[in-house]
Amino acid sequence: MKIIPWSLACAVLGMALALPAQAQDGRIVFIDLDRVFNEFYKTKLADAQLKEQADEFNEERRRMVDEYEAMNERFNEAREQAQDAALSEDVRNRMRNEAEELLIEIRDFESRIQRFDQTRRKQLEDQGRRMRTRIVGEIQDEIRDYARAQGFHAVIDSSGQSLNAVELVLYVENRIDISDAVIEILNKGR
Numbered sequence: 001m002k003i004i005p006w007s008l009a010c011a012v013l014g015m016a017l018a019l020p021a022q023a024q025d026g027r028i029v030f031i032d033l034d035r036v037f038n039e040f041y042k043t044k045l046a047d048a049q050l051k052e053q054a055d056e057f058n059e060e061r062r063r064m065v066d067e068y069e070a071m072n073e074r075f076n077e078a079r080e081q082a083q084d085a086a087l088s089e090d091v092r093n094r095m096r097n098e099a100e101e102l103l104i105e106i107r108d109f110e111s112r113i114q115r116f117d118q119t120r121r122k123q124l125e126d127q128g129r130r131m132r133t134r135i136v137g138e139i140q141d142e143i144r145d146y147a148r149a150q151g152f153h154a155v156i157d158s159s160g161q162s163l164n165a166v167e168l169v170l171y172v173e174n175r176i177d178i179s180d181a182v183i184e185i186l187n188k189g190r
Contacts, residue, residue, distance in 0.1 A: 027151070027152055027153040027154070028152065028153055028154045028155075028156065028176070029147070029150075029152050029154075029155055029156070029176045029177070029178045030155070030156050030157075030158040030169060030172040030176055030177050030178070030179075031143060031155055031156070031157060031158065031177065031178050031179050031182060032157075032158050032159045032177065032179045033136075033139070033157040033158075033159050033160075034159035035159065035179055035183075036139055036179055036182050036183055036186070037135065037136065037139060039183050039187070040135065040139060040183070040186045040187065041186070041187050041190045042135050042138070042186075043135055046128075046131040046132075046135060049131075050124065050127065050128055050131070053124060053127070054124060057120045057121075057124065060116075060120075061113070061116065061117065061120075064109075064112075064113050064116065065113070067109070068106070068109050068110070068113065071102060071105060071106050071109060072106060074102055075099055075102040075103055075106060078095045078096075078098045078099035078102060079095075079096075079099045081095040082095035082096035082098075082099055138186075139182070139186065142182060142185055142186055143155055143178075143182055146178065146181065146182060146185060147178075150178075152178075155178065156169065158172050158177070
């Protein structure tokens with residue numbers, strides 16, 4: 001456990017003691033940013049778009065796996081025929097060569113599938129991160145505009161958690177929570 005420097009602890013304590021007085025004046029308000037993010041219509045659109053792309057990725061991967069399995073079946077057939085004593089030595093040699101070539105193709109195809117997985121997963125993660133950053137930025141801009149218009153001194157995110165995964169804000173009175181107002185502004189006309 002880290003020891004918090006005394007100056008930081010005093011500053012946090014001072015803020016905590018000043019918050020109730022400021023909040024009663026309506027100058028400090030709270031917002032549940034997770035809820036606002038999840039209820040924003042653009043988040044739902046972005047999630048649907050990402051899901052569609054993930055479905056396309058899964059379908060393409062399924063086709064590749066089907067092709068891989070078909071190659072494995074051909075390899076197994078060629079290997080069995082290469083060992084079939086009922087066939088001539090010439091045919092068995094041809095089947096052995098074919099099996100070896102198929103095995104090389106299979107290994108190359110396995111690598112191709114792995115690269116495809118890595119590339120597409122990274123693309124989806126990057127796109128999700130970009131969309132989230134853009135949407136959060138838009139939400140933050142709207143919160144700033146709303147706070148300035150209402151004369152608020154500060155807006156605190158009540159959905160945040162500490163490093164121990166404990167909520168930082170344990171209670172917020174409804175009259176100083178602006179989540180509903182911001183959600184209404186963001187979704188206006190939708």
